[in-house]
Amino acid sequence: MDRETAQKQIVKLVGEIQRHNRLYYQEDRPELTDTEYDTLFRELQELEECFPDLAPPDSPTGRVGGAPLDRFIPVRHRRPMLSLENALDESDLHEFDERIRRFLGMTSGEIDYVCEPKMDGLAVELVYEEGILSTGATRGDGITGEEVTRNLKTVRNIPLRLNRPTPPPLLELRGEIYLPLAPFQKLNQEREENGEPPFANPRNAAAGAIRQLDSRITARRPLSLFCYAPGEVEGHTFTSQTDFLATIAAWGLPVNPLAQKVVGTAGVIDYFREMAAGRDALPYEIDGVVIKVDSYALQQELGEKTRSPRWAIAWKFPPRQAITRVESIVPSVGRTGVVTPVANLKPVEVSGVTVSRATLHNWEELEKKDIRVGDTVVVERAGDVIPAVVRVLTEHRTGAELPVHPPLCCPACGSAIARITDEVALRCLNLACPAQIREAIIHFASRTAMDIDGMGDRYVDQLLSLDLVRTVADLYTLTRDDFMQFQRMGEKLAENLLTAIQGSKQRELGRFIYALGIRHVGAQTAKLLAAAFGTIENLAAATVEELLSVREVGPQVAQSIRSCFDNPHNQEVIARLLAAGVSPFTTAKQVGGKFTGKTFVFTGSLTRFTRDGAKALVEQEGGHAAGSISGKTDYVVAGSDAGSKLNKALSLGVKVISEAEFLSLVEGTEQP
């Protein structure tokens, strides 16, 4: 193709793809199937590869990342990126307020502040020239950062081009890149299963993703941005923080909807308490509240010190940490055979939750932190359900503390354990290891899987010690007499357990797939697989390519599913389950599903599902997923940066729920 034709074709494709992106992400009324969209996209990618200089700066291909860089280029910020002074309590806040009033010569009246959640992520700068994203950089030391434009372009809620009509010729913005909690936990789970060290908190995971030389890796982490301050701006004047947030939101930039204008310190204190009480329910980690003088004229008058402005302060939450003692460190064998050290702790309360165990993730970490039995340690809940040991207070050592070494053989079955190449984890290689079987059976019977009521750890342990089960299939051949051998077992209880086992033969296919405990296949992925393949036989026969065509399935997941069904032992267990009468069913568009007659609208960016995935879940339960809100809508599921639809929902009085609440409805922990 000649240059001129290529140029025309590129312009045409970019326009088309941008239109389809808008239809899909903003208006919820896609016109193309995924395959049709992919075809357009690939055609553009190929043309841009042949004629790299013809690729426009806001080309949608920038979203998927490109070949790795050798290093990052330093960029100097046009204005330094300052940091904030911290307030630790109310008296610090009053001091801040008094300092401001003194500086401004105020003798009466209150200051208007804007309060915002303090996002626990990493600060970046975005530069828009004539409305087009031209550069993105990390904060670095505040004066010079690193140019990470390609990585930032993969962040879904960062617009590559601002909404018209009024973006100024130059707009520099500061904001925080963060990784929401759900993908953070998923990422860590995957890393642990692969024997990679998990991230200590979502901030480290987000920072790691942004500082990737290979932007394709960044593209795979569902990062998100909230903008919170202007940098250098030409051709537009903002009058206040309230004005700034509203204006840039209209240009299509993501701002935190929880930002709020308040009056005086009393208003700030109310806001702080509200956020402290609500922080656990947010889908992302915040570590405090940022308080800013609203008026930009007053901000200017107040000016800044060398490292921080006088007009803002960060009021930090108390850390979710506590001090306790390590009582023992024991190796524990997981469902996939990974042997990890677990610390049993003297029970201690960490911001409202009693903590008595902490994972130490892996043996290298144990050694690095030099945690010994008897040590006094700091424990922390850091955006993760499982608490972690942060560090040892060595000044408390008496000399009686005992170091612990990795086991040489599996603590459960005594067979060899090995370090798999490229993994830090130790793994028990015995497929018949009782600890792995124990975890697999507990998982199989759990509420999100086959939901065998009453079949918890205690009974599973007895079944194993009496050698009554060796695989999950053996559960279905248990008799009343088998149960009567248990300690403290009565006729009625045995009957109930048998009924629960029988009842679990009829379960949705998605639950059954999840129950098999295939590595990397969580409950959501299992539901999508069920919707895509319809029967366990179809899934078992699916090729890697067919598996990859399911939206949420990547190469690693596809490979893991294939290896599960290729394993003769697994084939036998599944055949025995089916022969025993387990008959998973699909509820595709089933009448009588949980959502029958209910209409859902999804808006904003979802972190736990793709749009298609969420719609499939609704339809599986007999509901309808619509593109736009009307009086007939029952629920609006609002993602992190839900825009105008949210206002419409509120004005129509339609119920608005979060992604987490939607998930509870799907999983049945709440009734629609």
Ligand code: IVH
């Ligand atoms: S304003 C000069 N607003 O906190 C004012 N910062 O401790 C610049 N941060 O480097 C910061 N959420 O990375 C601002 N809503 C928010 C924020 C926020 C998180 C971070 C930011 C900054 C650090 C200062």
